[in-house]
Amino acid sequence: MQRHILRMTLGFLVLGGLCIGSLAAALTVEQKKELKEIGSEISKISPLISKKKYEDASTAIQAAEDRLKKFIDDEQLKPTEAALKPVHAQLEKVKTLLGKASGKGGVSFAKSVAPILISKCVGCHGEEAKGGLNLDSFAGLEKGGKSGELVISGNPEESLLVRRLVTESDTDRMPKGKEGLSEKEIRLIGVWIAEGAKFEGDKSLGLAALAKAATITKPVVAPRKVEIVKETGKETVHFMKDLMPEMVDTCGRCHNDTVKRSGFSVTSFEKLMKGGDSGAVVVGGSLENSRLWRLVNGDDTPVMPAGNQTGITRPFYNNLKTWILEGATFDGDDPKKNFPSRDEREAAAMAKFTPEQWLERRKKASEVDWKKTFPSVEPARRESAEFLLYGDVSDDRLAAVEKWAGDHVASLRQTFKVKDDPMWRGKLAIFVFKERFGYEEFNNSVHKREVPREVFGHSQLSPTMEESFIAIQDLGDAATESSPGMQVNLIEQLTGAFLKRGGGSLPDWLIRGTGLALAHRKSAGNPYLASLPRLASGILQESNLNEPQKIFLNGTFAPGEVGPIGFTLVEFLLKKGDAMQFNQFVAKLKSGSSPEDAIKNSYHVEDRVLALSYASSLPIGSKKGKK
Numbered sequence: 001m002q003r004h005i006l007r008m009t010l011g012f013l014v015l016g017g018l019c020i021g022s023l024a025a026a027l028t029v030e031q032k033k034e035l036k037e038i039g040s041e042i043s044k045i046s047p048l049i050s051k052k053k054y055e056d057a058s059t060a061i062q063a064a065e066d067r068l069k070k071f072i073d074d075e076q077l078k079p080t081e082a083a084l085k086p087v088h089a090q091l092e093k094v095k096t097l098l099g100k101a102s103g104k105g106g107v108s109f110a111k112s113v114a115p116i117l118i119s120k121c122v123g124c125h126g127e128e129a130k131g132g133l134n135l136d137s138f139a140g141l142e143k144g145g146k147s148g149e150l151v152i153s154g155n156p157e158e159s160l161l162v163r164r165l166v167t168e169s170d171t172d173r174m175p176k177g178k179e180g181l182s183e184k185e186i187r188l189i190g191v192w193i194a195e196g197a198k199f200e201g202d203k204s205l206g207l208a209a210l211a212k213a214a215t216i217t218k219p220v221v222a223p224r225k226v227e228i229v230k231e232t233g234k235e236t237v238h239f240m241k242d243l244m245p246e247m248v249d250t251c252g253r254c255h256n257d258t259v260k261r262s263g264f265s266v267t268s269f270e271k272l273m274k275g276g277d278s279g280a281v282v283v284g285g286s287l288e289n290s291r292l293w294r295l296v297n298g299d300d301t302p303v304m305p306a307g308n309q310t311g312i313t314r315p316f317y318n319n320l321k322t323w324i325l326e327g328a329t330f331d332g333d334d335p336k337k338n339f340p341s342r343d344e345r346e347a348a349a350m351a352k353f354t355p356e357q358w359l360e361r362r363k364k365a366s367e368v369d370w371k372k373t374f375p376s377v378e379p380a381r382r383e384s385a386e387f388l389l390y391g392d393v394s395d396d397r398l399a400a401v402e403k404w405a406g407d408h409v410a411s412l413r414q415t416f417k418v419k420d421d422p423m424w425r426g427k428l429a430i431f432v433f434k435e436r437f438g439y440e441e442f443n444n445s446v447h448k449r450e451v452p453r454e455v456f457g458h459s460q461l462s463p464t465m466e467e468s469f470i471a472i473q474d475l476g477d478a479a480t481e482s483s484p485g486m487q488v489n490l491i492e493q494l495t496g497a498f499l500k501r502g503g504g505s506l507p508d509w510l511i512r513g514t515g516l517a518l519a520h521r522k523s524a525g526n527p528y529l530a531s532l533p534r535l536a537s538g539i540l541q542e543s544n545l546n547e548p549q550k551i552f553l554n555g556t557f558a559p560g561e562v563g564p565i566g567f568t569l570v571e572f573l574l575k576k577g578d579a580m581q582f583n584q585f586v587a588k589l590k591s592g593s594s595p596e597d598a599i600k601n602s603y604h605v606e607d608r609v610l611a612l613s614y615a616s617s618l619p620i621g622s623k624k625g626k627k
Contacts, residue, residue, distance in 0.1 A: 358426030391432030463503030504590030513566025
């Protein structure tokens with residue numbers, strides 16, 4: 001198992017973009033098809049991890065990496081080709097999931113990385129400092145040498161340190177003229193960087209002393225006392241209004257509670273004023289004694305932010321200077337409270353939107369999403385009281401979709417006693433694609449993901465309704481065992497968009513299952529829906545769950561399995577109790593209750609007992625396909 005994880009991580013470092021260059025020519029249709037198939041294979045790995053089939057998942061990841069490497073070699077592509085990035089991202093995600101599930105912990109610089117540098121690097125990059133690089137201390141590692149910065153936090157494939165360790169060039173590979181680092185050593189350094197290049201310990205210590213100190217229990221040191229000065233009313237610059245947003249968005253990328261470079265975090269006013277490893281960084285009334293100002297102004301090195309990559313603006317620069325000179329006062333309520341993130345600030349601003357502002361925002365966002373998919377195709381458009389519709393179908397077809405959608409929303413209003421008008425703030429956008437290609441391109445362009453062939457649509461709503469849309473493939477009016485038809489597909493996705501209103505977390509099986517169950521009320525003879533119980537039975541037989549209650553957890557089943565399981569499970573719950581109990585169950589889950597607690601509260605039975613009862617209600621079937 002450990003050998004597989006080692007090979008997978010090393011494969012990521014080598015395949016994930018450590019070679020320099022990019023492909024000038026676009027990928028061919030055949031190449032795109034092969035990449036799509038590799039992505040589909042990777043999408044099947046997460047369910048294996050959820051079912052604790054770690055060896056199977058490890059084998060599947062290795063097979064996907066081998067297939068990807070062969071594809072790159074056969075087609076003479078560069079690993080840094082942009083079209084390969086989604087597949088690399090998929091691999092990275094499942095490898096991270098597998099690592100966490102199998103107990104892989106974080107990498108300590110002092111305990112794991114420093115000893116490697118001492119053994120393999122300090123001989124040439126110590127006092128001699130070849131190439132201007134002195135690795136006697138962590139400060140030297142941070143500074144880099146003549147070739148530039150060695151480590152890019154969170155990005156091993158772009159970090160010069162890792163590039164020099166894995167390059168095939170004898171001239172550039174380090175250590176020069178000596179045996180290269182082992183796979184395990186490269187893996188440790190790569191994972192340390194990927195996890196944020198975190199540093200723990202005293203930066204003034206040499207690496208040898210640092211590594212030794214990491215094994216010694218250190219005495220507790222009293223925290224540095226921080227003095228907070230409140231505003232007097234005479235200030236012209238106010239921290240929370242004029243500085244906090246840009247400081248969080250810019251400085252907070254490297255100085256937060258997770259990364260905390262140089263021991264410095266700007267996630268709250270108290271932490272900002274506390275400073276970092278070098279002491280306080282802001283001294284009210286004194287630019288000269290405020291290290292933060294000296295770094296931003298270029299008086300000290302390294303200039304912050306490095307290369308101004310994150311964009312310090314002139315207003316921020318001027319406001320920072322004035323704020324310090326005016327005493328570095330605080331105009332907030334609680335200096336210990338973490339600053340709001342960009343998303344939280346945007347949510348607060350959107351809470352004050354008028355209906356007209358919401359609609360304007362939704363229209364702009366929808367146009368952007370369409371152009372991402374089809375830059376040169378003008379969509380058919382329609383607008384109703386509830387919806388904004390876009391599609392590459394005929395106007396008559398879009399009008400039919402609009403009517404069906406309106407009818408179902410009216411049914412939802414009556415069933416769930418909803419009075420909100422419109423149902424979704426800024427209306428709900430509906431994207432309709434006449435071909436499978438269009439729906440897949442939308443997923444690739446907007447969500448950067450592959451979509452399983454058994455999925456014909458999806459809903460996307462953020463808790464604040466900043467995003468609010470559904471995207472569907474037009475399946476035509478006729479239904480088959482493998483296709484539900486357009487109306488059932490539309491009802492399923494609209495129901496999903498309805499359930500996601502107001503935030504909360506619902507499992508995928510419940511969202512899809514409720515939509516399909518409501519569609520069943522209107523399409524009882526639909527052959528697709530009629531085939532789902534048999535398929536669900538086959539899926540359960542193959543899952544071999546040693547804990548039946550896991551069927552209620554999100555992620556237990558693959559995307560292609562969620563439809564049959566969700567439909568039959570929701571139908572079972574509705575028959576087990578009544579609509580009131582089911583609604584109570586949904587409300588409990590949305591409020592944050594676990595499935596176990598929600599089941600006990602709503603159905604007055606243990607989740608394991610309910611799961612076994614559900615399984616016994618299914619017909620005997622075989623898993624011949626997925627929906």
